[in-house]
Amino acid sequence: MAKTKIAAPSAASYRRRQMLITLLPLLALGVLFAALCAVVSTKGYRLDMYLEIIFNEGVVLAIVATGAIFIYTLGSFDISLGASTLFSAALGVQTYNATGSLPLMILVIFAVAIGCSLLSSVLASVFHIPVFVTTVAMMSVLSAIAAQIITTYGGALGGISIPGEVVKPLDKPWIKIVILIAFAALCVFIFNFTKIGRRQKFLGGNPVCAQLTGIDLNKYAIIAFVMAGLGVGIGAFLTLVYTPSVNTGTASSIGMNIIVAIVFGGMPISGGARSRIYAALVGGFSYILLNNILMLLIEGNAGYGISQIISAVFFLAVVYVTGINYRTQTLPR
């Protein structure tokens, strides 16, 4: 009986496949961008305005999700990032209204964002419980405190705000682009060119093995949460730049959107070696583009529901496509 010989894929063909699959999210982003341009132009709407709106909608999600990549790389999960953004922005507003100082407001926003993130991490370490459990608790606590602040000080307006002219000079696309690029560059450097990123991928891929080699999970978890906190701080600040007010609904959807963005960007939620910083950027803007395309195409009262269903189908399709990459017989290189 003749034996069937299974040839191992050559290194070159493996790299080609990896490259192709790696580029799929970028390809999808390009397709979505082209589709948006086509739809907007077909309808006779102003494309320049739409592109700016979509950038404004996507930039906060992309930045917060980029910071969150460090947490997701560890195979962990943080559902409190939206609440943390709301809480940081609320305290920032209160600080400005008490002091009239923009630098102090920014300082408080970043201190609170990083502090909240660290608290989740430290609580998990102290009580030896999964990080995502502490983040669920943090989400409830931060939302409740923020709601209390907003309803107490918001009075008849139902929200708290700073004068629009304080942040309006900063509400320029080029400023946001610079911030986005700077933060992404910082994250890429830490993630790809230092041992922090490599060890975090190792911890996410195989935590037992990583710890047996002497890698301290708590240390790298704290670093991950600091980076996520930094992203939340920038996100909270840009939220105030876009609209100088905070109400209980502010940033409420960010927590879930981050997961969608990361998946759309082609990164596995389980983290590990296939984690990529750019997944958040690509996925965040892809998700916003998809939403806007669907909103434009499906008008009327049923539009929202249909858009959600189609988004869910896309979500599953992307998970399937990216999942192909994980079902190889070869370990990731």
Add this chain to the structure above:
Amino acid sequence: MRKSIKKALAMLAASALTLTMLAGCGSTASAPAASSPASTPASAPAEAGQDEPAAPSGDPVKIGVLVADVSGEEALGFRSYYENYIASNYNVQLLYTDQLEDAAGERAAIEKFAAQGAQAIISFSSSDRAMQIETCADNELYYAVASGMLDDAQYEQYKSNPWFVGQVGPSMDTEFEAGKAMGEYFKQKGATKIAMYGAFIPNPMHVYRAAGVLVGLGATYGGASDKDAIVGQIFGDQGIDVSKVTADGVELVAYFQGFGDTTTDELNAAIQAAPDAFLSVGMATTFFTQQLNTAGIEFSDIDSFTSGNAEAMANGKLVYLAGKYSSSVGPIFAAVLDAVNGNAIRDAEGNALSVSQSYLVATDSATFDKYFTADKGDSPIFSKDVLDTVIGADVSYDDFVALVEADRS
């Protein structure tokens, strides 16, 4: 592996094709008018050259509508009036948002409407109305608040903005008076044991209504009996502290607030207290109708004229409803259309409209049906004939106020 990649690429291609197909099936809305009337400042109405309402031909006037509630029966009533009655009687295209949750969503929606060639915005969303006005002004869109009011300081700040058309809805004073009338009704009816539901206090609307109820019942709160002092204390307490309520001949036996699904125990405790009446300042008809009907406790609410409330009044224990009706948002549409047509209505000082609109009150099914069934048909309370009296070049501020404030009962 290669097969899998082909599958993946096929899936992407299919997705792209799906999008293309959807594009083909989508709305074929015409391109925005080349010369948008919105680019004409309100200060130069004559240059717009349109004295009459937009004729039902030519490019429709595009109006964006911001909504924070897409499923409530009241919100659907407003939408039905605009989409089914207004859109078929005037040459307008009404563009609706999805459910807006925060100020960022409101700003993005306004900018998208601007990109779509809208000429005006009517807002039912209140996360940040100051930002809404500023965004509309930046994009040269007329802006109006429907079914609500800015707070006094905000109105003062923006009333001279030429893009701010105005606001029509219950003012905080009207909310207080609505609560007061409800309290007085039950006091005159002889109710002595009262249970009260504060809805979403510290939501300002509910705070003012609750203060009105206490005054209507003849109660003092923390020793205070005037509106402002009571309102201030309720804001401070973030609710009503039953121990601070004092009233001759009336006892507040239970009080609670919050979402219906989180207040089951409080509702049961209130029912156990066997009150003569259950007074709500909002949302009780959504959350508690069945339980109160079963318990046989008469109740009241400040809500809207909906089919659910019609049933509760006809066959349940709902005995008093102060409510909005679907066509109550008609006058603000007329004001917006006037502004787009270059005939913006301003007061004597050139300020934006600010007209408080009262609730209609029903205490029996016949009255309820008059406001509900009739308003839904082809001749709503604010019908085309009525609205046309304030659409045109010769409409004065006083004409508009008279229309809104006329007794509709």
